[in-house]
Amino acid sequence: MKTRTLLVKALFSAVFSLMAIVTAKANNVQISGTAVTGTNISFNISWENSWYASAAPANWDAVWVFVKYQDCNTKLWMHADLSTVAADHTAGSPLQADPVTDGKGVFLRRSAVGGGNIPSTAVTLKLNIPAGTYNYKVYGIEMVHVSEGNFQIGDNSSTYKFNPINITSNSQSNGLTSNDLGGYSVDIPPAFPMGYNSFYMMKYEISQEQYADFLNSLTFTQQKNRVVTDPISAAGSFAMYTGYQYRNGLAIVTPGSNGAIPAVFGCDATTGTPNASNDGQNIAMNGLSWADLVSYLDWAALRPMTEMEFEKASRGPLPRIDQEYPWGSTQITAANSGALSNAKLNTEVSSTTVDNGMCVYLVPSNASSYGPLRVGNFANGSSGRLSAGAGYYGAMDLGGNVAERVIAVNAGGASFDGTMGDGNLTSTGFADVPSWPVSAGSMTKGGSYVDGATYVRTSDRLSLYSTNEARTNTNGGRGVR
Structure with a gap:
């Protein structure tokens, strides 16, 4: 929109x-x-x-x-x-x-x-x-x-999975050891957000319009570190790629002045008049590095979620199902950007026949013509959790679309204490919360439009050792508070 x-x-x-x-x-x-x-x-x-x-x-x-x-x-x-x-x-x-x-x-x-x-x-x-x-x-x-309450992590077969244990008030109050957790984890202290306490989660992944709004409140110097293309580039230049690739239409509307006046960004997926109704404003924002994501979350006074909170938001208090997906079943139905109705509009939907476990994953190739879909595109007035591909509490697209960067239970992430963003960034456009980990303390959850079904599973931790800071066409995210 x-x-x-x-x-x-x-x-x-x-x-x-x-x-x-x-x-x-x-x-x-x-x-x-x-x-x-x-x-x-x-x-x-x-x-x-x-x-x-x-x-x-x-x-x-x-x-x-x-x-x-x-x-x-x-x-x-x-x-x-x-x-x-x-x-x-x-x-x-x-x-x-x-x-x-x-x-x-x-x-x-x-x-x-x-x-x-x-x-x-x-x-x-x-x-x-x-x-x-x-x-x-x-x-x-x-x-x-x-909601606050007990829930289960892990399953019996996902890659690098946690041990199948219950997270309770005692877990949160006393911390957990690496032996408790399994899955090549480390000890985590009581301050680490395990998912037992209540929290708010973004209903959708960050959209391209939301990222443009973020950029448009930054200085020129801050903008320069949050996009690939120099903000002084000509109007119509795409911000994250050399052209319209991977369905990312974030573009420069008005060039900035070097070091002085910031650029104006918008969405221009149809290349012409920016911010038209078919410019992909609600397509999930991809191409985000860890620094990009946490800068957006700090600016919005949110924080990154942990991988344990991801499992809580997906599974809720229900008993685990081996190899389940975030919508609570082992059923999955593939959709991709090659088969759409109302493409790039705010009514964009997959034209794949609706079935249980709708998920944007497993595209035919990682060609630049493919990319994520509109956030929440499987949900409508008559859809249930399974057909909408929703987490237990109503968060959309936890599986597929873009892989979501989260804080990992590893040596780099274990010291995270849940401190919120303060709404302000450094003068160079980076998050300024000292207790937030660098990319070595992160991983991705939920899989992307490129990945196979294994990555989509709620308890899968295949990316535990892939703490990649770089911007990739498959990665995005959302925040919590």
């Missing part, structure tokens, strides 16, 4: 603020009518296929909302802190606003059991930023809530 942004200067103070207007859309989240008054920022939000379920999986979806503000003198975008007091925020029915302890955003979700589309609903959030004259952008990322 297209993202349109209109900015008007606003003077922020404890007394008054002029109007700032931002209209944004990411996946099917629509944010519009933004205005700043005093210390409050107001907007309308809507999204599709929302739920709050009382029966299993007894969870809900939400939108992680955060705000960026630009100093009109320095032109730098910064992350806005929000009040950590729930009563300082208001959301019209059927929504409620849940603040977080670090003030980096809020979760908007249903306040009561129900399901269906969220109509345009008024929201007001309290800002906590210095006085000044600013431009504003409001961002929204769809999430699913993964």
Whole structure:
């Protein structure tokens, strides 16, 4: 879907603020009518296929909302802190606003059991930023809530699998040894996020439009480290490849000025008018290095997930099934970008006959004409978990499409303590959270559109020793909080 942004200067103070207007859309989240008054920022939000379920999986979806503000003198975008007091925020029915302890955003979700589309609903959030004259952008990322509780990791036959054990409150409180875990693992301390505690996970993999939005709030120097093509390149130059390859249409819309003015990025999969309706905005973002992924997550005030959290989000509290896939069965049906309806539109779907275990994997070749599909493309109003290829809690595309970079239970990843991103990057565009591991502490889970079925399995750890930092056409990711 297209993202349109209109900015008007606003003077922020404890007394008054002029109007700032931002209209944004990411996946099917629509944010519009933004205005700043005093210390409050107001907007309308809507999204599709929302739920709050009382029966299993007894969870809900939400939108992680955060705000960026630009100093009109320095032109730098910064992350806005929000009040950590729930009563300082208001959301019209059927929504409620849940603040977080670090003030980096809020979760908007249903306040009561129900399901269906969220109509345009008024929201007001309290800002906590210095006085000044600013431009504003409001961002929204769809999430699913993964409930606290016991679950199982490992199976009996996947490659480098964990031992088939239960993860309980004692596991999280006391840590686990390499003997407990098996699978060429190392000891992990209690601070390591094992998946027992509740967390939110992005409902979809990062899309190409979301990555463009990220780039468009960075400085020229920061941008240069988050793409392959120099931001000074001509309009129409593709950002990650020398041309339109692997279905990655991220492109330069307006060239930057070397070291001074950042470029403007957008989606241009059909090469012509950028950000047209058929420019692949909702295709999963591929070609991401570990540094690219964690920089995006730090900017969004999220964090990387661990491989144990991946298994929790896939399997939920259900008993393990040997060689199962993230949708909870051993059935799998291959789809790929060579057979599509409404290609590159926000309604893009596979034209493969719908069956259980729909998954974008096992393309005929790794040719540059193939690539990932629109995020969540197998889900519709009538699909169930199996036909949608969904994890237990409703996260889409955990198997196939792009391989997801996660933190591994290995020597490089075991010290990870779950610290969240703070919304800010280094001056050169890298994540600035000291406790986050480098690529040696990462691996991929879920397999990609190129991989065979083995890589897609929930407990498979074939990539445990493939801690590749480089950008590859098969790798992407998502974040948690």
